[in-house]
Amino acid sequence: MNAFLLSAHVLAAVIAVGPVTVAASMFPAAVRHAVATPEDGRNLATVRMLHRICRVYAVVGVAVPVFGFATAKNMHVLGDTWLIVSMALTAVAAVVLGALVLPGQGAVVARLEGGGAGPLSAPPARLALYAGLFNLLWAAVTVLMIVRPGSTTGV
Template identity: 75%
Template sequence: MNKFLLAVHVLAAIVAVGPVTVAASMFPPSARKALAEPGDAQALSTVRVLHRICRVYATVGVAVPVFGFATAKNMGVLGDTWLIVSIALTALAAVVLAALVLPRQTALIEDVEGIGTGGEGARRATARLAMVTGLFNLLWATVTVLMIVRPGSTTGA
């Protein structure tokens, strides 16, 4: 059962978290391009698709901690420090995505569509979004390393 849960956990992380990190990273430069070329339907379409990927896969990404908890429980490692740190970083990454990345993407799409405030502030907002997205990606990279290295593990990994 452990192998099945671990396999689903890892597959969910690859299939769900991977697209979010890539799409979120592509969003700021795409939004800058769309802001620089008002009325460009292709640029607007690109930022909409990237935002939708982030929203949909963030929802699907809930499977990652669900199967992660099930795996950790079966393996008896719920109290291990590396796992507790990973859980905290995962929760922080979820907060960054839900509270900072997705709302800022929405605001930038409104700017591109001409609904938002736009202007130079929107261009600066893309830089801030890029920074927040980088933090989100760094948190996931750290969790990934902790899942592989598992400090204090006796498995020799």
């Protein structure tokens, strides 16, 4: 059972979190292109698609902590410090995605679709910062999952 749960957890992380990290990182540059060339509808379509990828895979990404918690419970490591820190970082990453990245992207998409003039409510640089923070949090979680400080397999 451990092998199944761990496999499901890792697959969910790769399949769900990977696309969000890439799409969220690509979004600011796509916005810059869409703003620079508003007459080219393909750029707006790209911005919409990247936002949709982030939204859909964020929902799918719920499977990552679900399978992770089940795996940890089955392996009797719920009280291990590395896991508690990983769960806390995962929660912070979820907040960054749900409270900063997705709403910021949504506001930009709405503004670009409306065609209004003026500054974006969420500038591309700020969205890049949020995406970078999200990615950094997931990188830290990944390292903790592999190294597992204090375990016999840790460094």
